Amino acid sequence: MLTNEIRDRLQRHGQERVLRFWDRLDDEACGTLGAQLATIDFELMDRLIEKWIRNTPSAERFNAIDPVPLIPEADLSRPDAREACAAGEDALRQGRVGLILVAGGQGTRLGFSGPKGSYPIGPISGRSLFAYHAEKIRNLQRRYACTLPWYIMVSAANRAATEAFFREHDYFGLRVQDIRFFQQRMIPCVDDNGAFMLDAPGRLAMNPNGHGGCIPAMVESGITKDARERGVDTLSYFQVDNWAAKVADPFFIGYHVLRGGEMSSKINRRNGPREAVGVHCLCDGEYRVIEYSELDIYPQLLELDAHGKPVYLAGNPAIHILSVPFIERVSHNFREFPWHLAHKKIACIDDAGVRIVPDKPNGYKFETFVFDALRYIPHDPIALEIRRDGEYTPTKQFEGDNSVTAARASMARFWGEWLDEAGVATPRDGQGNVAVDIEISPDFAYSKEEFMDRMKGCTLDINGGISISADGSIEYADNRRA
Ligand code: UTP
Numbered sequence: 001m002l003t004n005e006i007r008d009r010l011q012r013h014g015q016e017r018v019l020r021f022w023d024r025l026d027d028e029a030c031g032t033l034g035a036q037l038a039t040i041d042f043e044l045m046d047r048l049i050e051k052w053i054r055n056t057p058s059a060e061r062f063n064a065i066d067p068v069p070l071i072p073e074a075d076l077s078r079p080d081a082r083e084a085c086a087a088g089e090d091a092l093r094q095g096r097v098g099l100i101l102v103a104g105g106q107g108t109r110l111g112f113s114g115p116k117g118s119y120p121i122g123p124i125s126g127r128s129l130f131a132y133h134a135e136k137i138r139n140l141q142r143r144y145a146c147t148l149p150w151y152i153m154v155s156a157a158n159r160a161a162t163e164a165f166f167r168e169h170d171y172f173g174l175r176v177q178d179i180r181f182f183q184q185r186m187i188p189c190v191d192d193n194g195a196f197m198l199d200a201p202g203r204l205a206m207n208p209n210g211h212g213g214c215i216p217a218m219v220e221s222g223i224t225k226d227a228r229e230r231g232v233d234t235l236s237y238f239q240v241d242n243w244a245a246k247v248a249d250p251f252f253i254g255y256h257v258l259r260g261g262e263m264s265s266k267i268n269r270r271n272g273p274r275e276a277v278g279v280h281c282l283c284d285g286e287y288r289v290i291e292y293s294e295l296d297i298y299p300q301l302l303e304l305d306a307h308g309k310p311v312y313l314a315g316n317p318a319i320h321i322l323s324v325p326f327i328e329r330v331s332h333n334f335r336e337f338p339w340h341l342a343h344k345k346i347a348c349i350d351d352a353g354v355r356i357v358p359d360k361p362n363g364y365k366f367e368t369f370v371f372d373a374l375r376y377i378p379h380d381p382i383a384l385e386i387r388r389d390g391e392y393t394p395t396k397q398f399e400g401d402n403s404v405t406a407a408r409a410s411m412a413r414f415w416g417e418w419l420d421e422a423g424v425a426t427p428r429d430g431q432g433n434v435a436v437d438i439e440i441s442p443d444f445a446y447s448k449e450e451f452m453d454r455m456k457g458c459t460l461d462i463n464g465g466i467s468i469s470a471d472g473s474i475e476y477a478d479n480r481r482a
Contacts, residue, residue, distance in 0.1 A: 002019075002022070002030065002033075002034045002037070003034075006034070006037050006038060007019070009042050010037070012042075013042045013045065013046055014195075015042075015045075015195065015196050017195060017196075018033070018037070018196050018198060018204060019033075020351070021198075021201035021202065021353060024201065025201060025202040026202075028202075029200070029201065029202025029203070030202060032202050032203055033202045033203060033204065036186075036203065036204045036206065037204070039185065039186065040187075040188060044335075045187075045188060045190075045196075048339055048341075048366050049190060049194035052339075052341045052364070052366075053190060053192070053193070053194040053364065054194060059294065059297040060283075062283040062284045062298075063284055064282075064283075064284055064285075065281050065282070065283050065290075065298060065300055065301070065312075066281060066282045067281060067282075067311065067312050067313065067314065068267070068280040068281055068282055068287065068314050068381050068383050069380075069381065069383070070267060070314060070383050070384070070385050071255060071382065071383065071384045071385065072385055073384075073385045073386060073387060074251035074252075074255075074384065081251060083254070083258065084250075084251050084252075084254030084255045084258060085250050085251050085254055086254065087253070087254035087257050087258050088249070088250030088251055088252065088253035088254030088255075088256075088257070089144065089250045089254075091234055091250075091253050091254070091257050092140065092144040092146050092148075092248060092250060092253065093144050093145065093146055094146075094231075095146050095147060095230065095231055095232065096231060096232055096233050096234050096257075097146070097148060097232060097234050097235070097236060097248050097253060098148060098149040098150070098151060098227050098230070098232040098234070098235050098236070099137065099148055099149070099150045099151065099235065099236050099237075099238070099247055099248060100151045100153065100214060100218070100223075100235045100236070100237045100238075100322070101117075101133065101150065101151070101152045101153065101238060101239070101240055102153045102211045102214050102237070102238075102239055102240065102370070103115060103116065103117045103130075103152055103153060103154055103158070103162060103239075103240035104153045104154050104155035104157070104158065104183070104184045104208045104211075104213070105155075105208060105211070105240075105241075106155075106157055106158075106207060106208065107119075107241070108344070109396045109397045110241075110395065110396065110397055110398065110404075111397075111398070114161055114165070115154075115158040115161050115162045115165065115240075116129065116240050116241050116395075117129045117130040117133075117162065117165070117240040118130060118161070118162070118165045119241075119395070119404075121243050121395065121404065121407065121408075122439050122467060123408050123437040123439065123465070123477075124437050124439055124465055124466070124467035124475055124476075124477050125439055125467040125469065125475060127439075127441075128165075128169075129240055129241065129243055129395075130165065130166070130169075130172065130240070131169065131172055132243060132441075132442065133238075133240070133245070133247065134150075134171075134172030134173065134174055135172070135441050135442045135443035135470055136246075136247050136442040136443075136446060137150060137174060137247065137248075138172075138173055138174065138443045138470070139442055139443050139445075139446040139450075140247070140248055140446070143446075147175075147178055147230070148178070148248060149178050149179075149180065149226065149227065149230055149232060150174065150178060150179045150180070151180050151182060151218065151223050151226075151227075151235070152179065152180070152181050152182070153181075153182055153183070153184055153211075153213070153214045153217060153218075154181050154182070154183055154184075155183060155184050155186065155208035156183065156186050156206075156208075157186075157207075157208060159181065159183055162181065163181055166179065180223060180226060182217055182218065182221035182222075182223050183217065183221065184208050184209055184213035184214060184217045185208075185209045185213055185216075185217065186206040186207065186208055186209065187206060187207060187208075187209045187365075187366050187367075188204050188205070188206050189204075189205040189206060189207055189344075189346050189348075189363050189364065189365050190363060190364050191348075191362065191363045191364075192362070192363065192364075197346060197348040197363055198348055198349050199347065199348060199349070200349060200355075201349065201353055205346050205347070205348050205363070207365045207366075207367070208367075209366070209367060209368055210339075210340070210366075210367030210368040210369055211239070211318075211367075211368075211369060211370045212334075212337055212367070212368030212369045212370045212371075212372055212373070213368055214237075214370060215327055215330055215331050215334055215337075215370065215373060216331045216334045218327050218331070219327065219328055219331040220331075224324050224327055224328050227324050228324060232324065233323055233324045233325070234253060234256065234257060234321060234322075234323055234324070235321065235322045235323070235324065235327070236248040236249070236252075236253065236320075236321055237319065237320040237321065237322055237370065238318075238319055239318050239319075239394075241394060241395040241396065242317070242318070242319070242392060242393060242394055242395070243393045243395060243407050243411065244389070244390055244391050244392055244393040244407070244410065244411060244414070245319060245391070245392075246319075246386075246390070246391050251384070252264065252266060252319075252321055252384055253321060255382055255384055256321040256323075256382060259380070259382055260379075261321060261323065261382045262322070262323050262325075262326035262376075262377050262378070263320055263321070263322050263323070263326055263373055263374055263376075263377055264320060264321040264381075264382035264383070264384070265280060265316070265319070265320050265371075265374065265381070265382070265383045265384070266317055266319040266320070266383070266384050266385075266386045266391070267280050267313075267314040267315060267316065267317065267383050267384070267385055267386070268315045268317050268385070268386055268387075268388050268391070268392050269309075269310075269313045269314075269315065269385070270310045270312075270313055270314075270315040271315075272310065273295070273301070273302040273303075273304060273310050274292075274295070274302075275292070275315060276292045276401065276402070277292055277315040277316055277317075278290060278291050278292060278315070278316035278371065279292070279295075279301050279312050279314060279315065279316065280314035280315075280316055280374075280381075280383055281301070281312055281314070282381070286375050287374040287375055287377050287381050288374065288375060289316050289369075289371040289372075289374065291340070300312070314383060314385075316371060317386065317388075317391065317392040317394070318370070318371070318394075319386075319391070319392070320370065320371075322373075326373075326376075329376070330373050330376050333376060334368075337368045337372050337373075338368070338372055339366045339367065339368055340366070340367050340368070340369060341364055341365070341366055342364065342365045342367065343361040343363075343364055344361050344363065344364070344365050345357075345358045345359070345360065345361055345362060346358065346361075346362055346363040346365070348362070348363070388410065389410050389411075389413050389414040390410075390411075390414040393406070393407035393410045393411060394407075395407050408437060409433070409434075411438065411439070412434040412436070412437060412438045413433070413434055415438040415439070415440045416434035416438055417448070418440065418445075418448045418451045418452075419438065419460070419462070421448060421452060422451065422452055422455045422460075424455075424459075424460045424462060425462070426438070426462055427462060436462060436463075436464055436465035436466075436477065437465035437466075437467075437477055438462075438465060438466060438467075439466070439467035439468065440467075440468045441467075441468060441469050441470040443470035444468055444469065444470050444471070444472055445468075454472065460474070463476055463477070463478070464476065464477040464478050465477030
């Protein structure tokens with residue numbers, strides 16, 4: 001079941017210890033391990049181990065790092081924004097737009113047992129992140145009388161559970177033929193000596209190859225071909241844990257198509273020099289996103305202006321538009337993409353076959369990042385500034401920064417403004433913050449204007465918090481229904 005070629009390869013690359021339990025494995029385990037080993041790019045692993053584990057690579061140096069030029073937040077009072085919105089809406093009506101959702105990550109920090117997209121983010125309704133994203137799509141498809149094919153990247157770690165979740169929820173009311181799951185590649189985790197790790201006697205510890213893995217995976221899985229066959233050339237990219245992500249935003253699409261963009265980005269103002277977010281900038285003229293873990297290497301990125309705000313203000317909310325030809329072109333460059341290293345706690349088995357769940361980092365994961373494709377843009381960057389509330393609620397953990405609780409507070413603030421404008425009193429605390437949970441289905445209303453329209457002549461009583469569902473029915477925080 002294990003070819004001599006793979007045995008030889010393991011030996012040549014010094015990784016034969018992964019076969020230490022081979023003689024004790026049953027057929028199924030032999031099959032699993034053999035199949036995993038057959039997918040490994042050993043030359044790549046050698047390079048990564050040599051560069052990152054046996055050595056400490058020196059940081060890239062640049063002569064000049066400049067802030068990326070920004071398009072100010074889209075506002076219909078500006079002619080450029082009106083023109084962009086019209087162009088984006090045209091592209092949507094013409095069926096040129098599709099969606100890429102990356103949902104292949106392991107979601108370790110959140111510590112939730114299912115795929116992150118199945119997390120019940122709605123504080124009252126318990127509706128999942130996937131359900132919310134689907135409701136946005138239902139609204140847009142109705143509004144623009146179009147089909148938005150939804151390409152969802154999963155990984156070996158969560159494909160079966162994700163597909164089952166969609167089936168159980170009847171694809172959230174979307175047409176099954178317009179949803180395509182595609183799988184990214186996995187890469188072995190290595191210990192502090194650069195040796196592959198075992199997750200079980202017959203299974204390697206592996207991790208998905210990062211969200212950058214969507215670039216080759218879209219080509220290899222026939223997603224770009226499917227898009228072309230549907231007449232789709234513009235893909236709206238978002239991440240599953242951003243509850244607020246405004247998918248297929250017409251303004252953003254419009255700037256992208258009008259300026260002939262290949263990969264465009266949204267950016268949010270960093271709220272301080274140490275915020276845990278990547279920074280968009282131009283490094284010797286090339287578009288880069290510098291990770292927050294590298295800020296001390298490039299201290300100018302910590303500079304503040306006279307008002308105490310970061311000079312390099314463009315934080316990375318991981319929201320992009322990619323054109324289909326660009327993905328196809330850049331997939332050929334994927335081997336040159338930089339890999340990023342993270343020291344992590346990796347559950348594994350020791351030499352005696354005993355399972356270890358470490359309490360401190362014991363190994364490394366390698367990942368690629370989608371924003372590294374930005375360096376292949378040949379011309380002026382398209383970077384559109386956004387507000388956070390209603391656009392960016394990263395959900396990495398339950399409490400604290402970038403958490404479930406922070407996302408719920410942000411959405412309550414965002415939807416609370418709609419309610420205020422509709423003349424509904426939202427309970428506030430002493431500091432003026434919305435004091436209750438609020439949910440408004442994006443299928444019911446995906447903009448304040450739409451909400452105002454749908455609320456005409458209605459009165460609402462919020463009490464301890466409300467959730468308005470797609471059909472306008474209301475659920476109260478205390479489980480009353482209306
Ligand atoms: P993160 O890097 O925050 O990872 O992913 P994560 O899996 O959500 O959480 P941790 O780090 O294990 O706690 C940001 C987005 O990129 C996707 C995730 O699913 C999430 O939508 N992603 C990440 C992938 O699709 N594949 C990957 O290999 C990594």
